[in-house]
Amino acid sequence: MHRNLPQNKEALLKSYTTRLKEDVKSMLENFEEIIKLAKGENDSQLNRMTQIEQDTFEMQVRAANIVRAGESLMKLVSDIKQYLILNDFPSVNEAITQNSKLFRTKQQECDQKLMSLRDDIAADLYDLEDEYFTSIYK
Structure with a gap:
């Protein structure tokens, strides 16, 4: 057995x-x-x-x-x-591997959201700068 x-x-x-x-x-x-x-x-x-x-x-x-x-x-x-x-090392190692994969996935998701947010903010900043420099109130 x-x-x-x-x-x-x-x-x-x-x-x-x-x-x-x-x-x-x-x-x-x-x-x-x-x-x-x-x-x-x-x-x-x-x-x-x-x-x-x-x-x-x-x-x-x-x-x-x-x-x-x-x-x-x-x-x-x-x-x-x-x-x-x-x-019970095999199950501990398996849990660590699963958590590691989960955290890598979360990290990638966060990185993608941050990149998207950065791009949106850059586009909005560009629009705001354009509006500011073409404004008659400056």
């Missing part, structure tokens, strides 16, 4: 994939266990209140595990964004 990538990029992509799979798996497993605990089907020899306390504590731990996995996923997204920003 990514055969043309250097070895370190390949390893980085594998680590990102591994982190993603582990975090999603952790979230799913902990959520499933919370649902099982919420059903209250545990038949144990513990006192009912003790079992409730134990289940509540386990739910809190599993909820904390879900939050931890979610934070890990957010960190992973941040790492991927940072990697893309710092290492």
Whole structure:
């Protein structure tokens, strides 16, 4: 899939994939266990209140595990964004090239408008000079 990538990029992509799979798996497993605990089907020899306390504590731990996995996923997204920003040279170069072309086009348009304006002003100045020098009011 990514055969043309250097070895370190390949390893980085594998680590990102591994982190993603582990975090999603952790979230799913902990959520499933919370649902099982919420059903209250545990038949144990513990006192009912003790079992409730134990289940509540386990739910809190599993909820904390879900939050931890979610934070890990957010960190992973941040790492991927940072990697893309710092290492996506082809798209950066393409954006620079596109902006460069756009600015050259704008420069040419401005130059043409300035030349046209210069010609119009020169013609008007010529007419004004002619009018001034042929005027009886000078």
